[in-house]
Amino acid sequence: MRVALILLILLSATFAHATVYKWVDENGKVHFSDEPIKNAEVVEFKENTQNNIKLPEVTVIPSAPSEPEEKAIDYKMNIVSPTEEESVRNNEGDVTIITNITPQLASTHQLGLFMDGKQMGSKQTIGLFKLTNIDRGEHNFVVKAFDKNGKKLASTPSRKIFVHRTSVNQPRFIRPQPRNN
Template sequence: MRPLLAGLLLALALPATAQIYKYTDANGNTVFTNQPPDGAASEKVELPPTNAIQAQPPSAPASDPASTELEAIYQVLELIDIPDAEALRANNGTFSVSVRLEPRLQPSHSLRLRLDGQPYGQAVNVPRLQVVNVDRGEHSLAVDVLAGTKVVQRSAPVSFTVQRVNTSSPALRPPPAPTPRPSN
């Protein structure tokens, strides 16, 4: 297969090295061609050498920030205010977390949460972030430091459990309204 491909590429390159002829046709137009005309005076056109470009070594592919170590810009980057020994009680699944950063957040950086390994919410420049309507159960939460849309640093994930009240529980239903008795 490779010899066939190499032969085809060479065949395509041959016309690029052919001789060029110049002549004037019967209407007085200048014509350039790769074959000398019959019965007309023509001259060979000498072309300057073609440009040559050296092959560049392939560059390393762009790496995925999630799969490589990110450069540590902040000495301390961690989520705080998340209970780890007990379940987080949030009946509507909404709660806030704080981010501890040292040094302070740079003006060109922003913070975005990562809930269960997926980006969560909008990037903001304040160290207090809100999580809204999280299902009950076990979750992990981390914070990304972004420069534009690029992740420049990520905190270690913190595991936690959300406990929500089951509103369909019979114990939480209001008692039925008393029915009026007919008077005799």
């Protein structure tokens, strides 16, 4: 049964290459059809009237060897020290920020420390930042991880700390005054 169906389809496909018929109606209008009509004549096509499409040859442009894409790493980061809203008392304004990162930072990735929205120093590969001469007052710190192209990969939550320094208006050393009896 299947073989007969396949043969029938193949035979109908050969007849599907339809013949084109041309005729002129009583108004002088020329018509074309694939069905024979009374007084219609078969149109013979020359080889140059058939559409032949030639596609241009595909040229392969050699590409530069691409660098393997780095697998995206989901870093978990937080600032360990100082704690949230901790008061740092240091007259020189020294503050040390310690960051915990898991998993370990990839060799091509770097960390940047931001204080009050501005980057402090250059990017580095370790999570220990030592700052000096920080003004007294409230400061917000964020540490961000970047790939080699500067794209941000991860960030710590903002950490608010307070820096306490002796006022510059107060003298550093108060000399004891002798008593008058």
